[in-house]
Each structure stands twice: as C-alpha cells, then as structure tokens.
Amino acid sequence: MAKRRKKSKKKIWFGLFVILVLVGFGIYYWYNKEAVHDFVSDKVKVEKKLKIVDEDSKTRPIAVMINNNHVAWPHAGLQDAYITYEILAEGGITRLMAIFKDKDTAKIGSVRSARPYYLDYALENDAIYVHYGWSDKAKSDISSLDVDNINGLTASDVFWRDKSLKKATEHTVFTSMEKIKEYAKEKGYDRDTNKDLLLNYSVDEIDLSKREDAVKADTVFMKYSYYTSSSYEYDSENKVYKRYMSDTPHVDAVTGEQYTYKNIIITPIASHTYDSYGRLELEDVGSGDGYYITDGYAIPITWSKASRSSQTVYKNMDGEEIKVNDGNTFIQITPPSEDVKIEGNTEETA
Numbered sequence: 001m002a003k004r005r006k007k008s009k010k011k012i013w014f015g016l017f018v019i020l021v022l023v024g025f026g027i028y029y030w031y032n033k034e035a036v037h038d039f040v041s042d043k044v045k046v047e048k049k050l051k052i053v054d055e056d057s058k059t060r061p062i063a064v065m066i067n068n069n070h071v072a073w074p075h076a077g078l079q080d081a082y083i084t085y086e087i088l089a090e091g092g093i094t095r096l097m098a099i100f101k102d103k104d105t106a107k108i109g110s111v112r113s114a115r116p117y118y119l120d121y122a123l124e125n126d127a128i129y130v131h132y133g134w135s136d137k138a139k140s141d142i143s144s145l146d147v148d149n150i151n152g153l154t155a156s157d158v159f160w161r162d163k164s165l166k167k168a169t170e171h172t173v174f175t176s177m178e179k180i181k182e183y184a185k186e187k188g189y190d191r192d193t194n195k196d197l198l199l200n201y202s203v204d205e206i207d208l209s210k211r212e213d214a215v216k217a218d219t220v221f222m223k224y225s226y227y228t229s230s231s232y233e234y235d236s237e238n239k240v241y242k243r244y245m246s247d248t249p250h251v252d253a254v255t256g257e258q259y260t261y262k263n264i265i266i267t268p269i270a271s272h273t274y275d276s277y278g279r280l281e282l283e284d285v286g287s288g289d290g291y292y293i294t295d296g297y298a299i300p301i302t303w304s305k306a307s308r309s310s311q312t313v314y315k316n317m318d319g320e321e322i323k324v325n326d327g328n329t330f331i332q333i334t335p336p337s338e339d340v341k342i343e344g345n346t347e348e349t350a
Contacts, residue, residue: 048203050326052082052262055201058192059102062180063127066096067112068228070246072171074253077108079260079328083198085121087333088271090278092225099125100177107254109174111152111159114138117271117282119147121331123309126195128184132159132173135279145308148189150180158183198311199263202323208297213317216344217298220264223338230332232264234296241293243330262327264293265314267303268336282333290314291342294325298342 049055066075068086078084081098089095097118098108113133119141122129132152134142142149152159158179161172185191208214220232220241232241240260243250250259267290271280287304292314301322305312314322334340 050201050203052201052327053101053197055197057102058194060189060191060193061099061101061125061127062177062184063097063099063118063122063125063129064108064175064180065112065114065118065129065131066098066108067110067171067173068094068096068245069171070227071167072110072112073245073248074251075109076174076253077105079252079255079257080105081328083125083329083331084261085118085331085333086224086230087115087117087282088224088228088280088335089115090273090280092227094224094228094230097121099127103177105177107174107176110162110171111173111175112170114142114149114151115279116141117280117284119145120282120284120305120308121312122147124305124311125198126193128180128189130158130175130180137274137279148184148187150183150187155183196311199314199329200321200323201326203326206294206323206325208292208294208299211297211299211316214297214299215342217293217296217342218345219341219343220266220293220298221339221341221343222266222332222334223340224335225338232261232293235260236296239295240327261330262294263324263329264291264332265301265324265329266291266293266332266334266340267312268334268340270336284308284312284333291340292316292322292324293342 078098080103081100083099085097086094095112095115111130111132113135114131115135116138119129119138123145129147129149131149134151150158152173159173159175161169162174165172218234221229223229229246231244234241240262241264243259243261251257252259267288269282269284269288271282273279274281285305285307287302290301290303291298292301300317302315303312316322
C-alpha cells in the first residue's frame, strides 16, 4: 500500500510540474508574442530554399549565345535559363545570352557567334561560354582573357543543325546541356565555381509597392532599333511577366509556350562602332542608372561594373544592393538613345 501511495504522489507532483511549465510558457508567450513569432519565423526562413538555383551547388554556369534575327525565331530552351541578357549587335539586331546552371535542357538555340562584350557578362557569372563562330575581336579577347569557351567551328560534335527548318544554315544550329557538359569535361574546364551568384535572391516575396519611389509596371517596352523591340505584360495571377519581341509573343519552339520572367533589370548602356562592319564595343565598365521590375512594380536603380570580369552591382536609390525575387531574370541592356516605357494599367491607376 505504501509503495502505491508513493507512486500516486509522484504522478501528482509530475502532473503539477507539467501544468506549471505549460502555464509558465503561456505567460511568457502572452508577454513576448513578438519575440516568439520572430523566433519561429527565423526557423522557417532557415528552412526555405531558393527554387531558381541551388545555392549549395558549386557547378559552373553555362552561357550560350542565342541568335535573335527574326528569321531565327522561335527559340528553344530559354525558359530553363536563370539569367538571360539582351544587347544590341550590329545592323540593329540584338543577340541574347542565356545562362544555365544545373539544367539538362535537351535543345538550346539557335546558337550564334561571339561578340566581345558578351564575354564581360559570361565572365561576371564565371560561365563557360558557348558560341558558333566569332568576330575577330571576340576571338582575340577570348584568348587574351583566357575564357573557357566551346566554339562550334572547332567543336562540331557539341552542335547539330535542325534540317527540318526551312531557313539559311546560320539560323539552324542547336546544342544541348548534355553535349556541352561532355565537351567541357573532355577539355578539362573547371567544373566548380568559387564565384558568388550575380544577384541577391530573396526567399521571401519582395513587395516593391511599399517603396516611395516605386511605380506601377504592368507593361514594359524597350526599343533597340528600327528592327528590334522587346516588351512585357504583367500576369498578376501568376506574378510573372509575359515576354514579347517586336510585338510578337516570345514562344518556345519545343513547348510552344510563351516565355515568362519573374524579374526584369533594365540598364541603358552606350556603345560605339569600331570597324567597317558596324560591330560594336559596349561601354559597360563604369556606372549608370536603370530599373528593377518585379510583381507589377518598378523602382529606379544604379549599376556599376569595375572591370570586364567583375560582377555588375545593382543598387537601389538608398545605396543598398537590391534583392531580387526568387525566379528567372531578364537583363535588358538597352541603347540610351532609344525609348524605355514603364506603365501601369489605366483602369487600376485611375
């Protein structure tokens, strides 16, 4: 009987202890709601992971030169790129450079030749540079800057021509991530990178509308030349921008779907011709102004690039480096002399 009484007393004391602990925690929570909430939120934040890229991956990016002559449309594989650049080339035509990381995209292109200033943006991402042919200056710079590159003129196994396309042969060259990776391994190119990602991504959704310098950005238009313009329409349901080229939906040749982008960065940068063919040099080492656009809003930003291989730094007007939303980004490097229009829907802003 004595043993049973002792056990009962122990159970009672244990129960009282548990109740006191719960009451104590309840009192602490009541007076420290914000602290507890912040603690739990921090734990959740730690567990969140970026979707656009694997932050823990050290795999080197791959930069592929993309033909943007209208005859070459539609493109293939660009939705898999986490960053894409558009810059003016000679003759009023732009070229794109799509940057991939840890992807197995089966068809990318069509692929076009190298131009020297694209090297600056491949280098800032520590990317292996993939192209089919080159200008004389690009060839010289690839050598002098020691750029790891894959050229279709010498690495024919990495590329193929899509003979089903009824186009001139220069518009029919494609490649794949599998072929690129195999060749890079054979060449002994470094497979890992020690360079940080170009952009600062946020796992939490960024709301630019709270900034005083933000403006509505439901439509975005950029003119490059008489021949080329690029534009976007905001899809508020999916929180992405649908892309257009010269007023035509920018669609993928394989999926048939229109390309969409989470972030848009616009930086007007001057260029000048340097030869009789009208080829350009871009004045991208320096600084200037631009815009960052996401989720239906735009803010003014600045950009600066200290050298050809250094990373471009984008800052808001408070002088802080911008954070971008988790998603793919299109960097539009536009001619300063041409129009950039960012507008909100009149129905929403009236």
